[in-house]
Amino acid sequence: MDRLANTVRPYAWGSTTAIPELLGTEPTGEPQAEMWMGAHPGAPSRIDRGAGPVSLAEAIDAEPEAELGPDTVRAFGPRLPFLLKLLAAGSPLSLQVHPDLAQAREGFADEERRGVPLDAPHRNYKDAHHKPELIVALTPFDGLCGFRHPAQAADLLEGLGIDDLTPYVDILRATPEEGALREVLTAVLGAEHHAIAGTVERATVAAGQRAAEGGPHADAYAAYAGIAHHYPGDPGVLAAMLLNHVRLQPGEALFLGAGIPHAYLSGLGVELMANSDNVLRCGLTPKHVDIPELLRVVRFEAGDATVLRPEDVAGEEVYDTPVDEFRLSRFVLAPGGAPRALVSRTPQILLCTAGTVRLHRADEAPEQSPEQSPEHGGTELTLAPGESAFVRAGEQLTLSGAGTLFRATVVA
Known part of the structure; x- marks a missing residue:
């Protein structure tokens, strides 16, 4: 597992205070709209396994099956198919809609055939993928x-x-x-x-x-x-x-x-x-x-907006969504609670949003102190609010501490 160093995007609509308050840092006075966790080429997270920092995208490119697991590579190719964010809106974002997978593939292929530059302001399709989204409120x-x-x-x-x-x-x-x-x-x-x-x-x-x-x-x-x-x-x-x-x-x-x-x-x-x-x-x-x-x-279909609430699955609160690229859940760990086992055949990103959560390799004793293990690629990590970690496919962990941890992974 690897602690992630993440980029905060300063879009104009971002709050100047919400992300700094979560991270426990001083506001800069500039908008801090999104903190990206993943391997998106625009702002990939960085990891350090002892040979110096590299982007998570570079690590995946070097060994896609080792990082993502064969199931993910088979389903989505040698790429992390999801992006996790902290999103802090201080003013309204643009009114928008996303294409389905067939529309994205068709639109991207059409604009490629017509030679529309990827960075052209009138370009609609930047890639051949769809973009379903899930937003979970941390504040009203x-x-x-x-x-x-x-x-x-x-x-x-x-x-x-x-x-x-x-x-x-x-x-x-x-x-x-x-x-x-x-x-x-x-x-x-x-x-x-x-x-x-x-x-x-x-x-x-x-x-x-x-x-x-x-x-x-x-x-x-x-x-x-x-x-x-x-x-x-x-x-x-x-x-x-x-x-x-x-x-x-x-x-x-x-x-x-x-x-x-x-x-x-x-x-x-x-x-x-x-x-x-x-x-x-x-x-x-x-x-x-x-x-x-x-x-x-656009789908011109009317109806009340459906508000999702997590469903408890053996102590893991799961947000049920109809896509395979991602699955989001959270753990709310109580003080003195027993460690929770965590294993997946697909890659995971873990984000702490409250309290303190400790991640342990499953073959290590939870009592081991963080100082006894390296912070990057080690056998134990401690996450404070706003801190996150990447977990390679197949790696077995246990969770302990007192706090809230969001878990993003792949359905494959």
Whole structure:
């Protein structure tokens, strides 16, 4: 097992305090949006097995079956198929959607054939992989997830009292679900910015007033007004009003499958995703929005957002998701509890988010002190909040201590 040295990404939407507070470090004053744990080429974690630091990606490239196990290599090739993150949203992320695997392969192949550079701002598909995601709240966490039922979206828009929104309300009330959602989203995103900016501004002011008045939609109105504060005049604000507003409590989660429009608004969470960069944006961003491709990928299916809670499986709390690239679970270790055995035929990344957790090689006594073993590639590691470790496939461990540990691994 290897302690990971991880990169924190300074995206503009990141919180300046949430990740430093978890790590016990001083804020720098700059946004700290995501801490990446894995072998993504953009910011791979680093390990040190005694010959000097190397990236986890380099270690996997050198011996893929030894690091990942034959099952993972057979299923996903010689690459770690997931990326684990700490995500700290201080302001809303872009409204976005991800393709399914077939769409990703087709889109990537098409742009490669057409010679679209990988770093081109109008490029949609950076790779041939899908990008399902799971976010677990560590603090109260706000987000948008999936379409509201058209009648509910109509009520929300009508409640703003803005005449400019009446055509959208009429469509949502009179057109079958899929057609209604498609038609309104197309109209909003396809409108000229100067033509719709005034409508967005009036809707923003009204949403703030409705939030202050209270009522059943007050939290949602407050969220939309907050979004508009960060993206004034952006048509994505109206698109966001078609989506469910969700507030997660610590330990609760959302799974974002292919075609589901979503955005994270605020809070700190643990995010696990398939290792891909494929994002199609719907608004709330200065970046490229490819409306025809977006409409091809979005699933115009309405329904309440499903909040996931972990299921206990022999003391391991598992977040059940319908993908093979990743599996997320957590251990909540009580003081004085018996050590927990941990073994997997697939690679694992372990992240401590509270307390102190000690990892022991299964053939070593848990009482051995950390000073008796090397910190990297050794027989024992102690993890404090925000610290993480990579565990090679097949390595047997026990867990002890008092704290919370998230476990990311592969279903293969």
